[in-house]
Amino acid sequence: MERTLYRRLSTVTLLLLLFWQTQAWPQERPCVGLTCQNLIYRSYVEDRMSLWESTLETMEFEYSLRPDDALLYDILLSQYGLIGYYLGSDRKTEGRSLLNKAEKYLEILENAPGYDAASRLFRAAFYAYHMAIRPWRSVQLGIASERLINEAIELRTDYPRGYLEKGNMLYFAPAIFGGSKKRSIEYYSQAVSLFEQNIQNNHRWLYLSTLVSLANAHEGTGDITAAKATLEKALEFEPGFKWVKEELLPELQSKK
Numbered sequence: 001m002e003r004t005l006y007r008r009l010s011t012v013t014l015l016l017l018l019f020w021q022t023q024a025w026p027q028e029r030p031c032v033g034l035t036c037q038n039l040i041y042r043s044y045v046e047d048r049m050s051l052w053e054s055t056l057e058t059m060e061f062e063y064s065l066r067p068d069d070a071l072l073y074d075i076l077l078s079q080y081g082l083i084g085y086y087l088g089s090d091r092k093t094e095g096r097s098l099l100n101k102a103e104k105y106l107e108i109l110e111n112a113p114g115y116d117a118a119s120r121l122f123r124a125a126f127y128a129y130h131m132a133i134r135p136w137r138s139v140q141l142g143i144a145s146e147r148l149i150n151e152a153i154e155l156r157t158d159y160p161r162g163y164l165e166k167g168n169m170l171y172f173a174p175a176i177f178g179g180s181k182k183r184s185i186e187y188y189s190q191a192v193s194l195f196e197q198n199i200q201n202n203h204r205w206l207y208l209s210t211l212v213s214l215a216n217a218h219e220g221t222g223d224i225t226a227a228k229a230t231l232e233k234a235l236e237f238e239p240g241f242k243w244v245k246e247e248l249l250p251e252l253q254s255k256k
Contacts, residue, residue, distance in 0.1 A: 034201060036058065036074065038201070040052060040055055045241050045242065046240065052082055056082060060075060069113075072112070073109065073118060076105055076109060077202060079098055079105070080122060082098060083126075087132050092133060096133055103126060106119065110123075117156035117159050124152070124165055127144055128141070128142075128145055131145075146169055149169060150166075153166065160191040163194065164191040164210050167184040167187035167188040167191060167210075167213060171220070181217050184213075185218065188210060192211060207237070208237065211230055211234040211237075212244065214230050215248070219252065231248055
């Protein structure tokens with residue numbers, strides 16, 4: 001009788017454990033740890049934004065269970081990329097919603113040791129996103145964004161994201177407010193160089209994105225040859241980069 005009772009209790013315990021696992025974890029856990037970074041990279045390379053979204057959800061869930069500053073940085077980096085995608089795809093409602101969520105995560109990172117430059121750059125980029133959503137605030141937010149970018153570069157001269165955001169600011173700002181596609185090339189190039197000196201796993205997609213931005217800047221200044229070479233460099237790093245392989249480079253090659 002004791003053996004029968006033990007078996008029944010074991011069965012009940014097993015069922016409870018299985019029930020807890022199915023409730024506590026998503027039905028399909030797309031990633032754990034470094035695998036999340038790899039999936040974000042594959043999402044970008046293969047243009048599978050639904051995978052990016054589901055991976056980000058899992059990262060947020062992991063953080064809710066085990067808060068960690070490095071994971072928080074990866075979450076914000078992924079949110080930063082996804083917001084840019086939403087706004088660039090004219091999905092402003094989704095972009096605004098995710099931006100509001102990301103700013104709450106950023107408030108936590110701003111108090112984490114060792115992330116002073118990173119936090120400033122996220123804040124600067126989020127200001128830029130607000131400018132895209134609310135253009136009438138561009139002057140005020142643009143000044144604040146530039147100040148944060150310059151502070152971040154002073155704090156971390158070896159951090160490629162500082163030069164990337166400086167390049168973005170110069171590329172997108174109107175000339176009357178100091179914008180210059182020619183000058184943006186200098187900063188994008190510096191970001192590329194720093195990425196290549198020590199490419200981090202979670203920055204691989206951002207490295208490719210920076211190459212695309214650099215190619216756009218070259219094209220914007222009329223240097224089609226340099227633009228093509230930059231996109232070809234991106235394909236050397238990642239031959240399966242769908243956006244470049246199937247759209248951007250063929251479009252450039254069709255130009256005389």
